[in-house]
Amino acid sequence: MRTVSAAETAPTTHPWAVHAEQLRVRAGRHLAVDGLDLTLGTGVHGLLGPNGAGKTTLMRALATVVKPAGGRLTLLGERAGGGDLRRVRRGIGYLPQQFGFYPRFTVREFVEYMAWLKEMPKAEVAEATQRAIDRVGLTAKAGARMRTLSGGMLRRAGIAQAIVNDPPVLLLDEPTVGLDPEQRLDFRELLRDLGVDSCVLVSTHLVEDVVAACTDVVLINEGRLVYQGTPDGLAAQGEPGDAGDSPAERGYSALLRRHRAEAGR
């Protein structure tokens, strides 16, 4: 039980949690995101795309970690291009694809440290840390040092730090890498739970994850939006002749094939 502040119950004045218009982002010299238009509201959005499609670069730009080279990016109703990113960042949870960690920290210390960097009120840090660790199923390992954890546990510790501030925008880059099948099922459950009241964007290679846990599919290729719609809509795009073992995979390959054919012309 806690006191709810007036700011928390105030109605939002923005139609989309994430709104990108003609967004262009560089990765090194290469323009990895090239004129992307994207709107994301509440729910779980699966970000699909082949390797090098610009998924990670898009995630980094949405996390405000890299500066867009052009276009407009509005997060939670605020422009995320200018100088003061503090307010926007308080509402973002981010799990990078390769996240470094401090091997000598325990899981709890690591999540607490991140909560402190996210400028959470001091009195809430311990409780929020425990809640985040419980949600990802690491309760028994909360006191273990990070270097003793397996790959899947590290990923879950990373997810715990991303959700510790209950962010309205949650960005998870390849969160299912290294999770075993049972943990993946738990993770899908967690995703559905998180997607009830926040905007979750999950990048992944696995079409099955998207179909199982996402309310919305975003498919990008070569830095551009190819398709945005429901998982059922994705499955409907495929024809029996397309590559893939499931309707959604056939839809995925059909959309990519068509997009490449259009780009080739």
Place this chain on the structure above:
Amino acid sequence: MTTHPSPAVIARYADPAADLDEVTMWSVETHLEDCADCRARVAGGAPGDSRDLLARIAAGVDRGIAAGPAPARRRRPVTRNRRLVWHLVPWLTMTVTVLGCAVLLQGLEPRVPLVSLLAPVAPLPGVAIAWSRRHDPAWELIAGTPAAGLAMLLRRTAGVLVVVVPALALAGSRTGVSLALTLLPCLAFTAATIALGAFVGVRLAATVLGTAWALAVVLPAVVTTHPPAVLQPGSSGGWALLTLALAGLAATRAGNFRRLSSHN
């Protein structure tokens, strides 16, 4: 504070079989939350089997507490930055050792003011290490948090200066150099590293400034055994102005430290 409910009402409240209207029940409950006497009366008025049940539950809870894990100890808040502290220790030890050697050498050759020559570059290795992605595995995580930015860099720089400035003051007092001419160049170069770092990255800025100072001032002074013009007694006002100007410039470029840049 409400008036105490009558014993009859309390008895009816405690008796599950008695019928009590909701409004009275709420008012009794609200009152019981604050009044220990009435709570004792409710407990006293409860039937025997209820009291047995409560005693059994209390014993069970006690057993559970005794068997369960001990509450986590309160940890000291210093653990937060201990990784950075451990990481900086070798570099700061090196800086202090070099300053100690400079004091000894200046004792042997008093014409070269080695301590004041080294003072501007003394904090640079520490500052570069404190703000370098290569030395911080969680850099990308940290770069995305609201706390990331100039304030964090300044905090880390302050951590370096806390060690370097007293060491310089001590070395300066041992060799009889003016304190202002030791510390002001040190602060000016720290501010310059941060200001230049906003454009090219802190690590590169520290390298460039350190090399430039070594080639332009330290080397000629050691070769000619003449104290350089920029460290003459009258120049401390200039160093103070330079420090302020560079600090101001760094403050205007604060936004450059918020993002992940390829420079650091």
